[in-house]
Amino acid sequence: MRADDLVIFDADAVRAKLDYPNCIRVVREAMAALSAGTTRQLLRTMIGMGPGRTFAQMPGALGDDDMFGAKMISVFADPASPGRRRHRGVVVMFEPEQGRPVCIADAEEITLIRTAAASAVATDAMARPDAKTLLILGTGGQARTHLLALPLVRAFERVLIWGRDTGKAEHLAREFNATLPVEVATEVEAAAREADVICTLTGAVQPVLLGDWVKPGTHINIVGSSFAGPVEVDTALVARSRYIADSRASALEAAAEFLIARDSGAIEDAHLAGEIGEVVLGRIPGRTSPDEVTAYKSLGHAVQDLAAAAFLYRSSLTR
Known part of the structure; x- marks a missing residue:
């Protein structure tokens, strides 16, 4: 060629x-x-x-x-x-x-592929090294690619999949159970309380993951909402977490859950700790303690x- x-x-x-x-x-x-x-x-x-x-x-x-x-x-x-x-x-x-x-x-x-790769980069940089349980919220194309990407950066001993349609979650679990220790989660709250890494990959317009459900030390990749409006996580989770985005400018323009939390007075712009690229460069830490809840906001950029x-x-x- x-x-x-x-x-x-x-x-x-x-x-x-x-x-x-x-x-x-x-x-x-x-x-x-x-x-x-x-x-x-x-x-x-x-x-x-x-x-x-x-x-x-x-x-x-x-x-x-x-x-x-x-x-x-x-x-x-x-x-x-x-x-x-x-x-x-x-x-x-x-x-x-x-x-x-x-x-x-x-x-x-x-x-599909680069979004999962970005979540893998963030997970590698921000999740606890001993993270063992992965929770996937969603059953679409992003769920499939995240199941291929994230095990490359952490040795998960348990993988939970939750979706509004249990049949689709079961189908996805069958697709991966030859290579991953996959289970279908029927209760999102119970699954969230057990997870070390959570990926929200849904089309939800209201929160499907609440801050009260997340245990200390958990890392969350917030992926499904890419514009101001629909949210997958609540204000309590945003306020509780060390919140890092793929792009600061994009997050301040379109990260729906961050904007709602800010407009409610729960946080200020300074709550956005930085960009994942700054973590990769070693300019800021991905997490500051083992018990810290960390969140990576994926909006996707060119x-x-x-x-x-x-x-x-x-x-x-x-x-």
């Missing part, structure tokens, strides 16, 4: 070539670079297309002399699964010497997608 070819990665190609160890590595590097100021991105822009339908654009550059591009997606309600939304679109990459477009990749698959697509493109040139 020539370096000036336009390479296209459809969904199958992304799944086949964007492996989790490498995606975790490039996402970790991208988040550190964002916090260091060596990459640039704009806040996502969204155009409402009617109820349950949004068009979003996320441009960014991996560096002055590195690849740049944009993620363009439609976020539409999935009529086959009420309460769920599909993220369909493309990531378009340009090379830095002549500004030629060189890569187009399926955005939905990149989003350089994560661009780093994943750049990895795909560069890997194609070596084959």
